[in-house]
Amino acid sequence: MSYELTDMKVFVAVAEEGNVSRGAERCHLAPSSASLRIKNLEDSVGVALLNRHPRGVALTAAGQVFVEHAKRCLAQLEQLRSDLLPFTQGMTGHVTVFANNNAISSHLPDDLARFFAAYPSVRITLEERMSHDIVGAVVAGRADVGVVALESEHPALRFAPYKEDQLVLLAPITHELAQQSHVSFKECLGQPFISLQSGAALHTFLNNHASALDGRLDVRVQVSGYRAIARLVASGAGIGIVPRTAIESSDKGKLAVIQLTEPWSQRNLHVCVSRNPAEKNLYRDKLVDMLCQPSE
Template sequence: MTSECFQAKLSKMAKSPLPSAHYDLTDLRVFIAVAEEGSVSRGAQRCHLAASTVSLRIKGLEDAIGAALLQRQSRGVGLSPAGHVMLDHARRCVAQLEQMHADLMPFAQGISGHITLFANNNAISTHLPDDLARYLADHPSVRITLTERLSTDIVSAVAQGSADVGVVAVESPHPDLLYLPYRVDHLVVLAPKGSSIAKRRRTAFSDCLQAPFISLQQGAALHTFLMNKASSLGARLDVRVQVSGYRAIARLVDAGVGIGVVPKTALEAADRDRVAVVELTDDWARRDLRVCVRSGTCGANPHLQDLVSLLTYKGEISTSGGFRFSMELQRNAP
């Protein structure tokens, strides 16, 4: 290809019209309705619009995207390959916008503050619900967004400012964060009564790796933690069943499906009657849960200051960001 031909081709490409992206939220809602109903007329009824209006909006959306989104079928319409991709993105866009409105609604109703709290699975499943209920009873105009994350991810989020406060169990504290005692817990093994593991009072994690495990679902903090611990021993967990909570683990252990590792405080009295609870001798089985915050942030946010104070010690947090605590832990108070 000569230099002149190449330049001419580039010039032609530069002048080629690109699809415009002029569409709005109503267009996305209309498209979702038509796609889910499989019919323009039913989609129009769902959106309380005329079928002709819906057809025009779909046509405009296709022009903006630069590809056909719907295909005519014997009964109604179906999605084209591009339509399948569009539907997935449209649903997520609408869901995010709805979540934005839900998050902003309390401000219109007069809430006085919002706190983003990240915590590991252990804290969320045991201690935090009661503590947050107490806090919100005293602070009805505050909203809290509670999200489960791995402890290492929580530390990074708090340090970077994407979370206001975290509840973690970490071995290497971040130098830019303050760490305050919250709770002490222990991981224990649940085993079917009568099994070889159930005959022990204490056991090492390495001695349990030959048994099938009942685990929390992939992505849960404890699941990731235990998989990594097994890997560090040169082994893999034989995960027979994955479930969503500790109650299900206890029930499946009782049924003889396998063994599980859970926080001791997550157990109920009925669990102790049905299954054997065996202590883990590994150092990491002790879980020192701590509240972590960025230095100085509590003084600027009185709602955060009150939450951290409730979760940790009785006392106050000074406006300079330093902490003044009484000697008595709040968790030991009546």
């Protein structure tokens, strides 16, 4: 097939407008030039892509397939341009970091701010994942650095301590559980929960442990962050489970913080990297060193 990127852009514009003249105008071309480009495109792929009518054009079945692929190709090319832009503006390095929700919400913002203060021209791609997915991504090379809470390690990765944390139960101060210093997760399953949204690592983690107990979370409200959980719990809407480090001093006196008896409630975070990375990355190593520095 021999056609140009401009041909694809013109075809998408004409298809979306349903009219050659309006599509050509979007691409700053004369209608005759747009028509010729589309005709050459059809000749190249060997099938009609448009049905021409007196008042406009409509996609053929083949045209519908082509326009969907063309849109994806153009979107990927635009993303390529965006990804390359930092390099043209003086970016010196890039690090991809996968981390669980706890790390992203509670710890990494301040630590990444320190890193950017030291290395302002470096760019970081930060994505939330479940801990076991993070390990697989670092092993496969899809992520340079992982921040995980795991009880077992992977032989292909090097793990270093990052932060100590613990999952705790939040309850309204008037709740029946508020007078207890410790509570089992099973005791909580009959209560309405304030939870993170479906797909969040902690939401999936708690649902899996509920299923293991032949139970389920009675989710009353789903929210986007730990602060919303704390506020709703304090209002009496339900109970919630959050990392202890997500609790702020302003929460004291507004809700009860209760330890969970399950061993999995201890969620110490570790940084993981490949023992034998495929490529050298100075800024990956600088970031890992900074994250793993002992707290002063």
